[in-house]
Amino acid sequence: MELQSRQTETMEEATQTRGAQQEENSGMKRKHVEDEEEKMSPSKKQVLDHGVKVASHYNQLQEVGRAARSRSRIFFMRNFNNWLKSVLIGEILEQVRGAGSQQVSVLDLGCGKGGDLLKWRRGGIDHLVCADIAGVSVEQCQIRYDEMKKKSHRNEKIFTAEFITADCSKELLSEKLDDAELMFDICSCQFVYHYSFESEQKANMMLRNACERLKPGGYFIGTTPDAFELVKRLEASDSLSFGNEVFKVTFQSKGSYPLFGCQYHFNLEEVVNVPEFLVYFPLFEHMAKQYNMQLVLKQRFADFFEEKVKKENHRSLMMKMMALEPFPSEDGLQASDSAEEYCHAKEHCDRADVRTPLVSTWCLCSRRCPDAALICCCLSHCSSAHICVSVALSHF
Numbered sequence: 001m002e003l004q005s006r007q008t009e010t011m012e013e014a015t016q017t018r019g020a021q022q023e024e025n026s027g028m029k030r031k032h033v034e035d036e037e038e039k040m041s042p043s044k045k046q047v048l049d050h051g052v053k054v055a056s057h058y059n060q061l062q063e064v065g066r067a068a069r070s071r072s073r074i075f076f077m078r079n080f081n082n083w084l085k086s087v088l089i090g091e092i093l094e095q096v097r098g099a100g101s102q103q104v105s106v107l108d109l110g111c112g113k114g115g116d117l118l119k120w121r122r123g124g125i126d127h128l129v130c131a132d133i134a135g136v137s138v139e140q141c142q143i144r145y146d147e148m149k150k151k152s153h154r155n156e157k158i159f160t161a162e163f164i165t166a167d168c169s170k171e172l173l174s175e176k177l178d179d180a181e182l183m184f185d186i187c188s189c190q191f192v193y194h195y196s197f198e199s200e201q202k203a204n205m206m207l208r209n210a211c212e213r214l215k216p217g218g219y220f221i222g223t224t225p226d227a228f229e230l231v232k233r234l235e236a237s238d239s240l241s242f243g244n245e246v247f248k249v250t251f252q253s254k255g256s257y258p259l260f261g262c263q264y265h266f267n268l269e270e271v272v273n274v275p276e277f278l279v280y281f282p283l284f285e286h287m288a289k290q291y292n293m294q295l296v297l298k299q300r301f302a303d304f305f306e307e308k309v310k311k312e313n314h315r316s317l318m319m320k321m322m323a324l325e326p327f328p329s330e331d332g333l334q335a336s337d338s339a340e341e342y343c344h345a346k347e348h349c350d351r352a353d354v355r356t357p358l359v360s361t362w363c364l365c366s367r368r369c370p371d372a373a374l375i376c377c378c379l380s381h382c383s384s385a386h387i388c389v390s391v392a393l394s395h396f
Contacts, residue, residue, distance in 0.1 A: 073246055074269055076325040083323040084301060085190055085223070086119050087308050092219050092378065093123045096185045099217050107131070107184045109168055109210055110192030114141030117148060120159060129182070131164040131173055131209075138165045169195065169202035173209045183215045189222035193284075197277035200260050204287065211291035211379075220293060220379040226300060227278040230264065231257060243267075259283055281377075288379055297378040 096104055104125040108116060111130035120128055130145075132138050142163045149158050164176050174180070187210045196206035210220050233242045234254050241250040250265045262278040285295050299307070308314045318324060 074271070076323065079321050080323040081191075081223075082115070083318050083321045084304060085116060086122075086317060086321070087314055088221055088223075088304075088378070089116070089119045089123060089188065092186060092221055093125070096217075096219065101185050101215075103127075104185045105129075105182060107173075107187040107210070107213065109187055109189040109206075110195075111138070111141050111163075113137050114144040116188065116190065117141070117144055121148065124157075125159045127182075128159050128161045129164065129173075129177065129184075130161060131166055131168055133165070133167045135165040138163050168209045169198075169206045172205070174213055177213075182213065183218075184213050185215055185218050187211065187214060187218070187220045189220070191223055193222055194224050194276050194279045197279050198261055198263075203260065203284075207287055207291065211288065211293055217380065219296075220288075222377055223301075224279050224377070225276070227257075227262075227280055229300075230278065293379040295377075296380045299377075 093104065104123075105127040106120060106125050106129070108120075108128060108130045111132045112134070114130065117128075130138065130141050132141070142161075145161050145163075152158050162178050164173065166173060166176060189206075189210055193206060193210075196202045214220065230249060233249070234240070234251050236242075240252070240254060241248055243249055246269045248267045250267075252263060257278060257280075259280050260277070263275050264278065265274070266276050267273045281298070288295075309318065
């Protein structure tokens with residue numbers, strides 16, 4: 001699919017053409033992240049930089065252990081997201097190595113506390129640059145990395161790493177690298193890029209940081225909320241918000257959706273409580289062109305799951321990561337108290353050819369949180385002689 005350039009189209013107009021656009025099953029190389037917004041006048045909101053809110057929110061999040069996470073109502077949703085990222089990262093690394101890269105360097109843009117460190121370890125990369133706006137998160141990421149190195153086997157080669165605290169929507173990362181000449185095979189931006197769509201300047205700087213240091217043929221991969229789905233759910237709501245017992249999305253108004261600065265507040269139990277911004281994807285694709293990026297893959301989480309779960313290795317990994325909530329559970333207790341959340345699973349179990357209780361449902365994840373509204377994308381940076389036709393945005 002060619003990158004679309006309908007930069008002047010408003011979100012309202014785009015919603016009307018959503019169905020036609022989704023039929024274009026295109027692809028791309030390349031994230032969604034994790035302070036309660038104070039009540040203040042519009043003028044004061046403009047004075048307080050959004051990046052400060054985001055950094056403050058993540059700096060204040062408490063680190064919790066595995067036992068506490070396993071008791072969380074979003075336990076399976078979190079695991080499902082990690083499974084999806086594992087599959088995406090693994091397949092992109094195959095593409096990179098298949099193209100001949102021997103020494104693989106990666107930029108984790110919006111690394112958080114280092115949730116993807118093990119994924120890069122399993123992928124056998126050589127060097128990782130971790131960058132994030134939240135200094136406390138970067139410190140925790142470095143601690144995780146150091147502990148990972150200490151616990152590694154004597155003969156295991158662990159990738160080298162550097163850690164940068166910076167607002168990647170304002171500051172140029174290339175000026176902060178240990179090696180000024182460093183180029184990346186992959187830039188990964190998981191659940192983060194939408195924060196930059198507060199303004200055109202910020203979105204451009206984030207995109208520049210993601211793409212300008214990619215090698216020819218390198219990939220920009222990530223996950224971000226689907227603006228069309230969020231607007232669709234808002235318009236169907238009787239108020240300015242929608243959600244359930246676990247998540248809530250609240251807009252400031254409805255009916256008009258600017259290309260930049262279209263803010264909504266996302267609250268997800270225990271982990272996210274911060275303002276975010278809609279990313280109008282055709283505009284994002286158009287902006288990426290200036291960095292010679294070509295869309296290779298764009299899929300919603302549901303479609304990505306349906307495609308990848310057909311492979312035995314991906315199914316096995318999903319079970320190992322506990323990415324599905326068993327239904328019905330052995331003790332009769334589910335993550336949600338609402339029976340409506342499990343209607344789809346019950347309908348499936350009631351089929352004559354289904355044996356229970358061996359049914360697991362990934363669908364719960366998309367119902368309990370707007371993960372159904374998430375896009376997995378990949379952009380690729382290609383030379384003129386190398387046209388990427390696989391997963392991701394491509395650099396040409």
